[in-house]
Amino acid sequence: MENLMITCISKPPVIIPTKHDNLSEFSQPPTKLSFTYTKNTNNPKITDNHVKYLARSGRLAEAVAALDSIALSGSQVRPNTFISLLQACIDFGSLDLGRKLHARIHLVKESDPFVETKLVSMYAKCGSFADARKVFDEMSQKNLYTWSAMIGAYSRLSRWKEVVELFFLMMEDGVLPDEFLFPRILQACANCGDVRTGRLLHSLVIRLGMVCYTRVSNSVLAVYAKCGKLRSARRFFDYMNERDRVTWNSMLLAYCQKSENDEAYKLFNGMWGEGIEPCIVSWNILINSYNQLGRCDVALGLMKEMESSRVSPDVFTWTSMISGLAQNGRRWQALFLFKEMLLAGIKPNGVTITSAVSACASLKVLKLGLEIHSIALRMGITDNVLVGNSLIDMYAKCGELEAARQVFDMIEEKDVYTWNSMIAGYCQAGYCGKAYELFIKMQESDVKPNVITWNTMISGYIQNGDEDRAMDLFQQIEQDGKIRRNTASWNALIAGYVQLGAIDKAFGVFRQMQSCSISPNSVTILSILPGCANLIATKKTLMQSQMRKLGLKPNRGTFLSIILAHSIAKMVDEGKQIFSSISDNYDIIPAIEHYSAMIDLYGRSGRLGEAMEFIEDMPIEPDSSVWTSLLTASRIHKDIALAVLAGERSLDLEPGNIVVNQLMYQIYSLCGKLDDSSKVRKLEKESTLRRSLGHSWIEVRNKKLQEVLQELGT
DNA sequence: GGAACTACGT
Known part of the structure; x- marks a missing residue:
């Protein structure tokens, strides 16, 4: 028996990029306004106008000083002056001076609702939301503008539910929205899926005669469109007598939300006839919709078509395409597109970075992940929690828990995703203790665990062999009545037991679940399938009868699981048959995962020759998962493993991929090729240490990128 | 006013 001891490469800890890396290559950050205080002795008579002049010029400290001398001279400061000063604080983002002004406004006996409203805006726009709310709550008299300022602040933070709540409070207060506030509230309804309030607003809009404002009507339509109320949307669309391109775009979205792409496309083509030319947003809605249906090639075609009609793809187009490809298993293509986007001179934003980083996370390519992190920092895309969250996931999936933790600690406003x-991350790496520690800390924080947190902990414990704690948590979920178990909670237990080889227990949970009248979903079936690998007949019955009964359509994941089940059962020929039936019968194009599962299938049965032939015939470029499967299978066949490694493709493919590197290292060590194994180790070290763009993965392939990045960075 | 998005389970 061979000694298959797993040897890990000892590698230096990853140092995550910082904002200050390579800063010298770029232009300096914008200089902060410097406040110089000069006593104005020459002009003892300072007027309100003088204060306003100073405020408009950004000389805020001087303006406040001037304000004080007016007060000292015994004159009244006009409310307008305060308003101008507060506006200046907003324009120059100076919270400090805003606070100083607040203190002075307090001294004035009669409060002025206009000044107080401005104060609310100032705090909200300068980033002190708590103060804004405090001033707002303490105000005795609120007018439409006050409510608008507060609602505006909540919408900027995407706190939609609170916007809706404020709307109801406002109505109680006897204030009605105007044509500017209606769209904001409607937008909030659309974004939190509150159709009920949406309909209420709809009737209010009609009663108040606001339908004549296209802006307001468009927002009503958008509520129906976004919430998937196609019929209501169409009815309202037909009722509107003035339609602009925003109207048409919302209607386009309404169809796309219900996956009625053909109808959407018809509408799109019909726009010209109505004298409306589709704009970039129209294309983006369509492109995104095809991406969400997994028809990325149609989306790519539309993007080409767009370019040939002299409309340049914008950041939405690129982002939609990148995330579409990534979510449909074409992650490398997504990352190449990300590079192309940079080369096209389009600056990514937080959403783009999030999508790209998450593709790196799934591929476990630390090196690229680090690089994109560094690009984001250079471009100043750091304030987005989403980016931070995806980075945590990426570092954790690449096994760099320390780096993940560093990002975690740096995020000030952690959300539930964080x-x-x-x-x-801790659970997947087997550190359930650390995960539990955070779980407790989270309960003490402002952010409370949700059902996903509980599910994560449950599957963490059970996957690491601690059935009892997993069960305890499973029982505890519904204890305080706030969180309900969902299908995934049950799936976590089932998948865990299957992985522990406790098939009976898995089936026990499966049956218990049904007796609690929780319907299994495709993931449930998917999780239980590998457990049935040795009982292929059972598996088939399960798959066919259960899925049909539940009205579930087999998808990519189902087939992946079936192939893997055959692989475990070493049923190569039947697995081959199933693989070729995927595209014939179900209109599903096999993704890279299916190909690597096939390699697994051949590999586990020792049919490595066929595996290699299969790779040769692949219509898509094999990626690290394919090589990993092959290398894993060939560890017991030294000669084949070495042959694979000698092939130029595998070595050069993804220099940053830890899994491939570790396997290479293992194989070389096992074969006594110590020179080669140390070479791999050295490469790995270098790849983690080199993270400046000068040696980057992207850059090596295109020198031009450096220049583009410089332009975008400024 | 209209468009892109991260965490559990494969």
Whole structure:
């Protein structure tokens, strides 16, 4: 028996990029306004106008000083002056001076609702939301503008539910929205899926005669469109007597939301006839919709078509395409597109970075992940929690828990994703204790665990062999009545037991679940399938009868699981048959995962020759998962393993991929090729240490990128 | 006013 001891490469800890890396290559950050205080002795008579002049010029400190001398001279400061000063604080983003002004406004006996409203805006726009709310709550008299300022602040933070709540409070207060506030509230309804309030607003809009404002009508339409109320949307669309391109775009979205792409496309083509030319947003809605249906090639075609009609793809187009490809298993293509986007001179934003980083996370390519992190920092895309969350996930999935933790600690306003990503990271690495520690901390924080947090902990414990704790948590979920177990909670237990080889227990949970009248979903079936690998007949019955009964359509994941089940059962020929039936019968194009599962299938049965032939015939470029499967299978066949490694493709493919590197290292060590194994080790070290763009993965392939990045960075 | 998005389970 061969000694298959797993040897890990000892590598230096990853140092995550910082904002200050390579800063000298770029232009300096914008200089902060410097406040110089000069006593104005020459002009003892300072007027309100003088204060306003100073405020408009950004000389805020001087303006406040001037204000004080007016007060000292015994004159009244006009409310307008305060308003101008507060506006200046907003324009120059100076919270400090805003606070100083607040203190002075307090001294004035009669409060002025206009000044107080401006104060609310100032705090909200300068980033002190708590103060804004405090001033707002303490105001005795609120007018439409006050409510608008507060609602505006909540919408900027995407706190839609609170916007809706404020709307109801406002109505109680006897204030009605105007044509500017209606769209904001309607937008909030659309974004939190509150159709009920949407309909209420709809009737209010009609009663108040606001339908004549296209802006307002468009927002009503958008509520129906976004919430998937196609019929209501169409009815309202037909009722509107003035339609602009925003109207048409919302209608386009309404169809796309219900996956009625053909209808959407018809509408799109019909726009010209109505004298409306589709704009970039129209294309983006369509492109995104095809991406969400997994028809990325149609989306790519539309993007080409767009370019040939002299409309340049914008950041939305690129982002939609990148995330579409990534979510449909074409992650490398997504990353190449990300590079192309940079080369096209389009600056990514937080959403783009999030999508790209998450593709790196799934591929476990630390090197690229680091690089994109560094690009984001250079471009100043750091304020987005989403970016941070995806980075935590990426570092954790690449096994760099320390780096993940560093990002975690740096995020000031952690949301539920932040906590869940870090907890999942610890769980997946087997550090359930650390995960539990965070789980407790999270309960003490402002962000409370949700059902996903609980599910993560449950699957963490059970996957690491601690059935009892997993069960305890499973029982505890519904204890305080706030969180309900969902199908995934049951799936976590089932998948865990299957992985522990406790098939009976898995089936026990499966049956218990049904007796609690929880319907299994495709993931449930998917999780239980590998457990049935040795009982292929059972598996088939399960798959066919259960899925049909539940009205579930087999998808990519189902087939992946079936192939893997055959692989475990070493049923190569039947697995081959199933693989070729995927595209014939179900209109599903096999993704890279299916190909690597096939390699697994051949590999486990020792049919490595066929595996290699299969790779040769692949219509898509094999990626690290394919090589990993092949290398894993060939560890017991030294000669084949070495042959694979000698092939130029595998070595050069993804220099940053840890899994491939570790396997290479293992194989070389096992074969006694110590020179080669140390070479791999050295490469790995270098790849983690080199993270400046000068040696980057992207850059090596295109020198031009450096220049583009410089332009975008400024 | 209209468009892109991260965490559990494969």
